[in-house]
Amino acid sequence: MRKKVLVLGTNFAGLTAALAVRHELHGDVDVTVVSPDRKFLFTPSLIWLPFGKRDRDDITFDVVETLEDHGVGFEHAAATHVDPVARRVTLDDGQVLGYDYLVIATGYRNQTDVVPGFAEHAVTITTLAEAERTAVAWQKFLENPGDVVVAATQGAGCFGAAYEFLFNTSYQLRKAGLHKDVKLTYVTAEPFLGHFGIGGLPHGESLLGMFLKKEGIGTRLATPIDHVDDGALVLGDGEVLPFAFGMVVPPFLGQEFLLASTDLVDAKGYVKVRDTYQSESYDDVYAVGVAAAVDVPWQTPTPVGIPKTGYPTETQAHVAARNIAAQVRGEEPGDHKEFGDIPAVCVMDAGNNGVIILADKMLPPRKHGILIPGPQAHLMKLGFEKYFLWKMKHGHTQLP
Numbered sequence: 001m002r003k004k005v006l007v008l009g010t011n012f013a014g015l016t017a018a019l020a021v022r023h024e025l026h027g028d029v030d031v032t033v034v035s036p037d038r039k040f041l042f043t044p045s046l047i048w049l050p051f052g053k054r055d056r057d058d059i060t061f062d063v064v065e066t067l068e069d070h071g072v073g074f075e076h077a078a079a080t081h082v083d084p085v086a087r088r089v090t091l092d093d094g095q096v097l098g099y100d101y102l103v104i105a106t107g108y109r110n111q112t113d114v115v116p117g118f119a120e121h122a123v124t125i126t127t128l129a130e131a132e133r134t135a136v137a138w139q140k141f142l143e144n145p146g147d148v149v150v151a152a153t154q155g156a157g158c159f160g161a162a163y164e165f166l167f168n169t170s171y172q173l174r175k176a177g178l179h180k181d182v183k184l185t186y187v188t189a190e191p192f193l194g195h196f197g198i199g200g201l202p203h204g205e206s207l208l209g210m211f212l213k214k215e216g217i218g219t220r221l222a223t224p225i226d227h228v229d230d231g232a233l234v235l236g237d238g239e240v241l242p243f244a245f246g247m248v249v250p251p252f253l254g255q256e257f258l259l260a261s262t263d264l265v266d267a268k269g270y271v272k273v274r275d276t277y278q279s280e281s282y283d284d285v286y287a288v289g290v291a292a293a294v295d296v297p298w299q300t301p302t303p304v305g306i307p308k309t310g311y312p313t314e315t316q317a318h319v320a321a322r323n324i325a326a327q328v329r330g331e332e333p334g335d336h337k338e339f340g341d342i343p344a345v346c347v348m349d350a351g352n353n354g355v356i357i358l359a360d361k362m363l364p365p366r367k368h369g370i371l372i373p374g375p376q377a378h379l380m381k382l383g384f385e386k387y388f389l390w391k392m393k394h395g396h397t398q399l400p
């Protein structure tokens, strides 16, 4: 009997894992993907959506056709419960699906209660719906400008997006002729500029400092946020930063339904994994992408999270696919790659400029790490968006 692989989630992690398992086993396996969303979303472009540079159709595509073309089934539903002992997953449409191997790739949700007033008074860009709400807020801001705050709260890990949005905001303020009149402030939990939640990279702090100085952006480092009022960010030390537009990046959590599977997940709902991306407790349950837990290896005065970016997500999905294929063939899972040992490959966009970020490892100790600033980084990001959407839409997950 052909083995059944069930994949929960169909974005970077889920789509890659589903197609890669089929590829590894030359199609001799039944793969089904479950997701409440039929669309693949290229999350990195959410930084541009509020400024009207992208809309949802530019950065999404329907995954069902892609999956069908590659012989993968699709259930348009949300998983509501995983029973790893009975090897069953319950869906919100009442179905119960059995599996031989399960891949949990359900990503993140915003921790909306991170600070009081975040959900009511701030906007964010971490989901498509939120980025669209932010686009409306930006239009209102342009009609009635005032000071702007971009912030990453205590516990946040997605600092790259915060910086990108900050520099894109500065660029847009210039374009709108508002740069001289608007005070732009960056509030972050990072202990120093360019920490990025990965401990920083050589010359990162000075480079980011230079960028911020050139743009006239004020900073509050290692700063917790106490709460968000209507039109003001109130910091841990009592300082009040009034804003006409306030974009705040919160921490992420794993999906709520996973919390009931206490032997699978940590307190945040992330699946505890080994370096094979098998769950710590079950050999036939895998987790990849944001859904997989990563321990923060340091303590900072204000807590910071880990950025679980696209490149490590894809790497984990391929490692999991190879290990599932090995298990299906009756072998031991032999592919091992700790999150911290996966290379860091990222482009930070700054509107018409940017920084290419490369390091031999996501987390220190590292041998190499380099930041390459310049307009070519912006062009690279534009090109990469088109390439990546093409690659995923056509299911070419074996390409880099």
Ligand SMILES: Cc1cc2nc3c(=O)[nH]c(=O)nc-3n(C[C@H](O)[C@H](O)[C@H](O)COP(=O)(O)OP(=O)(O)OC[C@H]3O[C@@H](n4cnc5c(N)ncnc54)[C@H](O)[C@@H]3O)c2cc1C
Pocket (backbone or CB within 6 Å): 008, 009, 010, 011, 012, 013, 014, 034, 035, 036, 037, 043, 044, 045, 046, 047, 077, 078, 079, 080, 105, 106, 107, 108, 125, 126, 127, 158, 160, 161, 255, 257, 288, 289, 290, 291, 308, 309, 310, 311, 313, 345, 346, 347
């Ligand atoms: C604004 C922003 C900018 C970013 N920029 C970059 C960047 O420039 N470079 C970079 O490398 N990374 C970037 N990232 C990080 C990148 O988006 C993540 O690495 C990537 O989204 C991880 O993919 P994932 O599939 O693990 O999770 P997600 O993208 O969160 O996908 C989760 C999937 O699970 C599905 N799902 C959710 N709940 C259920 C359920 N109950 N049952 C079944 N399915 C479910 C969802 O519908 C979705 O398909 C950025 C992130 C953000 C928010």
